[in-house]
Amino acid sequence: MNEGEDVDFRDRVRQSFERQQAMRTLGAELTRVEQAMVEIEMPFDVKLTQQHGILHAGVIAAGLDTACGYAAYTVIAPEASILTIEFKVNLMSPGRGERFLFRGEITKPGSTIIVADGRAYALGDGPAKLIASMSGSMMVIRGRQEFIG
Template sequence: MVDYDQETVETRIRQSFARQGAMETLGAELSSVSPGVVEIELSYDPKLTQQHGFLHAGVISAALDTACSYAAYTVTTPEVSLLTIEFKVNLMSPGRGERFLFRGEITKPGSNIIVADGRGYALTDGPAKLIASMTSTMMVIRGREGISG
């Protein structure tokens, strides 16, 4: 883990998230940033569903990948960037809900490879329902032209 200054790290992550065209297209919001944990929320939108009206697996995967990646940014130094090199998604329940929460949490920080686990939840009036999980591996990038945090 790096020395963690909440305000500096959160500002860096929020600025980077704001440049994410994919998350903007989905209407996703960065709702929480803390050491090793990031949460992203998304409202239900019929444009993001598959043929049965459930949140599409690709949308779920993209949001979990993003949450895991930004959780990894909380444990890196400002001059590095990250690229996802692998992930595994388990879809456990249909994506039915009014809102969705995607939480990425660091499992193993590292100087070259970082592993994170993600969980996706459907939010309604009742308790949150686990709809998906992800294990994600990110590669730390240093000094590569055109790739920055």
């Protein structure tokens, strides 16, 4: 891959992420975009907690799904897009931290189906703590104007 193509996928991911109203609502930001890997970070917000004051599982799933979806977006043609068709999340530890990191990585690229794995970490004073993992499948969409970008 040449350097121009490298910049292109990063720009496409950033532009698409800017249109993500769900991530904006959560206060999430795109912090790293590499070939087959994306990281999203989000500050703790009490409005995103469940009844015990920890980050809601649905918010964790949304962060992981988005990170994995954009990781898939880095490995497809510019005219294609991605839709998640399946995922499973394992919650491993309570979502307690000052910030949260959602990392999506491609496990198996494909021309129609892409498999991705995600990890969610709580960040604070000490070392990052793994709080959840995800395995998901993304479908490559072509020729559908409503799904471009």
